[in-house]
Amino acid sequence: MATQLEHCEILPPPAEVTELSLPLTFLDIPWLYFHPIQRLLFYEFPCSKPYFLETIVPNLKESLSLTLKRYIPLASNIFYPSSNEKPVFRYMVGDSVSLTIAESSDDFNNLTANYARDADQFYPFVPQLPPPKEEAEYKTIPVLCLQVTLFPNSGVSIGFTNHHSIGDASSIVSFIKSWASINKFSGDSHLIEAKSLPLFDRSVIKDPRGIADVYWNQLKNFPLQFPSLHLPTNKVRATYILHQADIKKLKDSVSARKPDLVEPSSFVVTTAYVWTCWVKSGPASGEEVDADVLEYFGFAVDCRTRMNPPVPANYFGNCIGAAVVKRKHEELMENEGFFIAAEAIAEIIRIKVNNKDEMRKAAENLLASYAELMGNRMLSVAGSPKFDLYEADYGWGRPKKLESVSIDGDDSISLCKSRDSEGGLEIGLSLPNNKMDAFSAIFASGLGILS
Numbered sequence: 001m002a003t004q005l006e007h008c009e010i011l012p013p014p015a016e017v018t019e020l021s022l023p024l025t026f027l028d029i030p031w032l033y034f035h036p037i038q039r040l041l042f043y044e045f046p047c048s049k050p051y052f053l054e055t056i057v058p059n060l061k062e063s064l065s066l067t068l069k070r071y072i073p074l075a076s077n078i079f080y081p082s083s084n085e086k087p088v089f090r091y092m093v094g095d096s097v098s099l100t101i102a103e104s105s106d107d108f109n110n111l112t113a114n115y116a117r118d119a120d121q122f123y124p125f126v127p128q129l130p131p132p133k134e135e136a137e138y139k140t141i142p143v144l145c146l147q148v149t150l151f152p153n154s155g156v157s158i159g160f161t162n163h164h165s166i167g168d169a170s171s172i173v174s175f176i177k178s179w180a181s182i183n184k185f186s187g188d189s190h191l192i193e194a195k196s197l198p199l200f201d202r203s204v205i206k207d208p209r210g211i212a213d214v215y216w217n218q219l220k221n222f223p224l225q226f227p228s229l230h231l232p233t234n235k236v237r238a239t240y241i242l243h244q245a246d247i248k249k250l251k252d253s254v255s256a257r258k259p260d261l262v263e264p265s266s267f268v269v270t271t272a273y274v275w276t277c278w279v280k281s282g283p284a285s286g287e288e289v290d291a292d293v294l295e296y297f298g299f300a301v302d303c304r305t306r307m308n309p310p311v312p313a314n315y316f317g318n319c320i321g322a323a324v325v326k327r328k329h330e331e332l333m334e335n336e337g338f339f340i341a342a343e344a345i346a347e348i349i350r351i352k353v354n355n356k357d358e359m360r361k362a363a364e365n366l367l368a369s370y371a372e373l374m375g376n377r378m379l380s381v382a383g384s385p386k387f388d389l390y391e392a393d394y395g396w397g398r399p400k401k402l403e404s405v406s407i408d409g410d411d412s413i414s415l416c417k418s419r420d421s422e423g424g425l426e427i428g429l430s431l432p433n434n435k436m437d438a439f440s441a442i443f444a445s446g447l448g449i450l451s
Contacts, residue, residue, distance in 0.1 A: 001104065001124050002102040002149055004102050005053070005102055005103055006100070007101070008061070008099050009097070009099070010061055010096055010099050011095070013066065013069050014093075018092075018093050020072055020073065020090070020200075021088050021090050021091075022076070022088060022200060023086070024086065024088065024165065025207065026214075026215055026364065027303075028165045028317060029086075029212060029367075030366045030370060031165040031318060033219070034164045035409045037382075038161045038404075038405035038406040039159070039172075039405065040159050040403040040404075041158045041160075041389060041402055042108070042111060042112045042155060042399060042400050043157070043397065043400060044112070044154070046154055047150075047152075048152065049103065049152055052150045052152075052156070056156065057101055059183055063179060063182045063183035064099065064146070067179040070178065070197055070198065073089050073091065073166060074097060074143060074144045074162075075144075076143060076166075077095065077142055078090075080138060081137065084221070098127065098130055099146045101148055102124075102125070102147060104124065104151055106124075108151040108154035108155050111125075112400045115238060116236040116237070116238040116436050118236055120231050120233055122237070122405050123231060123405070125147060125149050125157050126159035126405050127146060128145070128161065129141075129145055129163065139224075142163075143162060143163040143165070144166070155400065156396065159405075160176065164318070167317055167318060168319060169383060169384060170304075170387060171198070171317060173387040173389060177389075177391060177392050179394075181393075183394045183395055184395040197314065198314050200317070201315075204315060205307070205311065211364055218367065235431055236433050237403070237407075237428065237430040238436055239426055239428050240274075240427045241425070241426055242270055242273075242425045242427065243423075243424040244422060244423030246447055246450075247269060247270065247424070249447070250269035250450065251263065251266075251269050253338075253339075253450055254269055254339060254342045254343075261343060261346055262346070264342055264346050265346075265349075266385075267345075267385070268345050268346045271299065271341075271345055271415070272342035272344075273446065274427055274443075276332050277442045277443045277446065278413075278429075279337070280442050284441075285432070285438040289329050289377070291329055291330035291333075292329070293328070293329045294377070295378075295379075296326045296373060296378035297324070297326075297345065298323065298324040298378060298379075299322070300320040300321070300323075301322070301353050301359055302320055302384075303319050303321045303359055303363045304319050306356040306359040306360055307319065308360060319363070320363065321359045321360075321362035321363035322366060323349070323352055324348070324378075326344075327340060379413065381412065381414075382406070382412045382415070385415060387416070388416065389402050389416065399419070401419070402426075414427065415428075
């Protein structure tokens with residue numbers, strides 16, 4: 001549990017921007033109804049409560065305000081007219097980001113461990129987005145809130161909760177790293193020198209077919225509210241590491257079994273291995289799944305370089321498409337299941353992800369893709385090794401642990417570079433306890449056979 005010490009609103013520096021209105025593109029609108037994204041970074045930084053309150057907290061407030069100067073849309077709200085007109089992101093002078101300061105006596109080492117822990121115990125450290133503010137002719141919905149929690153003489157955590165419609169992982173990670181850098185170096189001059197400032201110009205997302213209007217006409221009669229997760233989750237969360245040597249063994253085994261396949265990437269073999277272990281852990285933990293049931297696996301693809309014309313890498317917003325593969329349950333349950341999964345994922349990357357036209361179509365058909373998948377058995381990926389939050393150093397060193405809390409709300413895994421294993425990958429899961437036990441045994445057994 002956590003005890004709130006302070007709640008405050010952090011504003012961008014005065015007179016930087018007085019008003020800003022950004023339209024939602026066709027790549028933003030499908031995320032309006034998605035659950036909030038919640039991340040936790042834990043830092044091993046033993047300090048006293050007085051030092052925390054007198055030094056760390058004031059520095060974080062000042063650096064956050066300075067960061068919001070560069071990331072004004074994160075202080076904005078979704079402005080939703082009662083007339084069902086298309087919403088916009090609107091910033092007005094006085095808008096702010098909610099920041100909670102808290103303290104906890106929970107076991108820091110337990111929270112930052114890899115073994116299975118009760119998923120519910122992480123929620124005191126991630127804030128909940130404030131409720132919408134209702135006015136006669138419109139309502140406003142905040143897009144970001146933050147929480148900093150002290151674990152006395154052990155460390156500090158920072159919890160991030162954002163509405164997905166404001167930006168994809170590339171965008172939010174850039175904000176987190178910028179805040180960390182500004183806090184560490186007491187200013188933003190290095191960001192300007194590095195030309196890493198975000199771009200908010202929505203005109204770079206071309207929409208000649210009017211897809212945004214089509215999407216909004218399909219969605220506007222649904223209440224604009226996102227699902228909230230109810231506790232208890234009845235899940236545990238655990239982290240699994242695939243070391244570079246493990247990944248090499250997986251690659252070698254795929255190359256030996258599927259010689260016609262171009263050398264599979266670390267992403268292909270890692271996700272294929274986790275997907276098949278996840279599928280097999282269902283029946284092993286008592287789930288009844290028909291042999292012919294389709295199992296889906298999906299992952300997001302950054303489409304900035306795939307749009308026509310290409311979108312700048314520093315574009316802040318949503319610019320992702322989805323790649324999805326499917327196989328029958330019985331195929332993935334076989335001894336050859338891992339190789340079947342690896343071939344399927346490698347193939348979708350070859351024919352779709354590496355084809356700009358196909359990924360552009362996938363981005364334009366995002367809403368239809370999600371509608372097709374609803375109600376099906378599906379595992380998806382949250383995060384990417386390309387967005388390394390273990391680089392987010394606020395001046396206290398690298399994070400000890402990253403937790404993607406929002407994977408509790410759906411069948412997703414988190415995926416990122418391993419903090420301590422060079423060339424390795426870190427996989428986070430949230431599952432019912434008996435399914436996690438089954439997954440863990442299958443995961444370890446498979447790697448043992450390769451050894």
